[in-house]
Amino acid sequence: MANAENPRAVPGDNKQLLAFVERIERMEEEKAGVQADIKEIYAEAKGNGFNTKVLKKLIAIKKQDADKRAEEEALLELYAKAAGVFL
Amino acid sequence: MANAENPRAVPGDNKQLLAFVERIERMEEEKAGVQADIKEIYAEAKGNGFNTKVLKKLIAIKKQDADKRAEEEALLELYAKAAGVFL
Amino acid sequence: MANAENPRAVPGDNKQLLAFVERIERMEEEKAGVQADIKEIYAEAKGNGFNTKVLKKLIAIKKQDADKRAEEEALLELYAKAAGVFL
Amino acid sequence: MANAENPRAVPGDNKQLLAFVERIERMEEEKAGVQADIKEIYAEAKGNGFNTKVLKKLIAIKKQDADKRAEEEALLELYAKAAGVFL
DNA sequence: AACGCATAAGTAAGAC
DNA sequence: GTCTTACTTATGCGTT
Numbered sequence: 131m132a133n134a135e136n137p138r139a140v141p142g143d144n145k146q147l148l149a150f151v152e153r154i155e156r157m158e159e160e161k162a163g164v165q166a167d168i169k170e171i172y173a174e175a176k177g178n179g180f181n182t183k184v185l186k187k188l189i190a191i192k193k194q195d196a197d198k199r200a201e202e203e204a205l206l207e208l209y210a211k212a213a214g215v216f217l
Numbered sequence: 218m219a220n221a222e223n224p225r226a227v228p229g230d231n232k233q234l235l236a237f238v239e240r241i242e243r244m245e246e247e248k249a250g251v252q253a254d255i256k257e258i259y260a261e262a263k264g265n266g267f268n269t270k271v272l273k274k275l276i277a278i279k280k281q282d283a284d285k286r287a288e289e290e291a292l293l294e295l296y297a298k299a300a301g302v303f304l
Numbered sequence: 305m306a307n308a309e310n311p312r313a314v315p316g317d318n319k320q321l322l323a324f325v326e327r328i329e330r331m332e333e334e335k336a337g338v339q340a341d342i343k344e345i346y347a348e349a350k351g352n353g354f355n356t357k358v359l360k361k362l363i364a365i366k367k368q369d370a371d372k373r374a375e376e377e378a379l380l381e382l383y384a385k386a387a388g389v390f391l
Numbered sequence: 392m393a394n395a396e397n398p399r400a401v402p403g404d405n406k407q408l409l410a411f412v413e414r415i416e417r418m419e420e421e422k423a424g425v426q427a428d429i430k431e432i433y434a435e436a437k438g439n440g441f442n443t444k445v446l447k448k449l450i451a452i453k454k455q456d457a458d459k460r461a462e463e464e465a466l467l468e469l470y471a472k473a474a475g476v477f478l
Numbered sequence: 479a480a481c482g483c484a485t486a487a488g489t490a491a492g493a494c
Numbered sequence: 495g496t497c498t499t500a501c502t503t504a505t506g507c508g509t510t
Contacts, residue, residue: 144386150262151387154255154276161251168244175237181473183493185234186500187466189241194459201455205448212442271379273503279389292358299405300412302366321446324436328450331429338422339486342415349411360488363415430507443508447484 176182210217263269297304350356365373384391437443471478 146265147267147383147386148388150258150265150267150272151276151279153258154272155279157251157255157258158276161248161255164244164248164251168241168248171237171240171244178233178237180234180237181469184466184469184473185237185241187462187469189238189245191459191462191466192238192242194455194462198452198455198459201448201452205445205452208442208445208448212445268379268383270504271376271383274380275383275387275389277503278384278391289358289361292355293361296355296358296362296408297365299408300362301409302362304365320439321441324432324439324441324446325450325453327432328429328446329453331425331432332450335422335425335429338418338425342418342422345411345414345418352407352411354408354411357488359411359415363412363419364487366412366416426506447508451484 172182172185175185207217259269259272262272294304346356346359349359381391433443433446436446468478
């Protein structure tokens with residue numbers, strides 16, 4: 131039923147599928163690497179006497195700030211659009 | 218209590234703290250970028266007729282520990298039987 | 305564009321708008337309360353020796369449409385075979 | 392291995408399990424009901440000429456506000472604790 | 479009716 | 495070892 135218009139997408143043995151799987155796995159490895167780096171930085175901060183938990187909260191707040199700002203801008207745009215005003 | 222050995226590591230005006238915050242934020246942006254790339258690949262796969270949900274599950278299974286999975290499935294069967302649920 | 309038929313429905317000082325906002329917020333609180341209750345029941349089950357994770361899965365399966373599930377599993381098998389992954 | 396201390400929790404046929412399942416399912420129905428109510432309110436608002444999307448964003452922002460406040464308080468407590476100060 | 483977004487569920491890691 | 499918190503995945507909702 132699914133994908134009736136593209137016979138390749140219901141593979142019996144499919145290079146395309148493998149290619150996608152590999153690309154994704156590669157990117158996920160990269161992501162895991164970045165994660166590990168972040169972890170290391172926290173460890174380093176801890177080694178320099180900082181309280182990791184506090185540091186994390188601090189960063190979380192900064193992020194929340196940014197998110198909130200973005201949301202507000204989105205709302206403003208929405209209002210403007212609803213009112214037919216150009217920004 | 219914390220950080221008795223390093224009096225500099227207190228909140229307040231602190232270059233070191235700022236440096237750590239910035240480094241972490243930079244890495245988190247990078248991570249977000251990689252995430253976005255992954256999302257794109259899935260979109261591309263979808264555009265080629267693949268079922269994204271299934272593709273994700275496949276990749277998850279590849280990296281999942283087989284033994285743990287088997288154990289949980291066995292317990293689930295047990296519960297299901299006890300609750301009169303057909304799997 | 306929007307709301308041409310009801311001039312009152314514009315942002316700004318608007319009792320009606322506030323009323324809607326409050327009603328929704330009230331309901332969302334209620335929802336959060338129910339959520340909390342569910343969480344408690346799981347805790348209680350856990351206290352009685354049940355595996356929460358498996359219990360959740362059981363309940364999820366009960367409400368999932370059987371046909372849809374079967375379809376997805378079939379597709380997953382297909383992909384797995386094509387990708388050379390053992391299930 | 393699991394739950395060795397409570398033989399009832401690995402049931403062959405178990406009233407207790409069924410009771411938990413039913414309680415949870417009941418609560419989830421209730422939750423779904425509340426969800427439906429919320430949906431209805433949005434529909435009503437729309438019927439009164441309000442832009443649903445804008446309304447949602449507005450509520451989201453109010454919630455973010457509250458969350459942010461809570462986070463800030465948590466951070467403050469953390470600082471106070473780290474500094475050995477009583478609030 | 480398909481797409482993308484937003485919330486909610488489920489899973490896994492980290493702190494105490 | 496438990497318990498909370500963060501991240502990932504999944505579902506549902508509204509839109510085009």
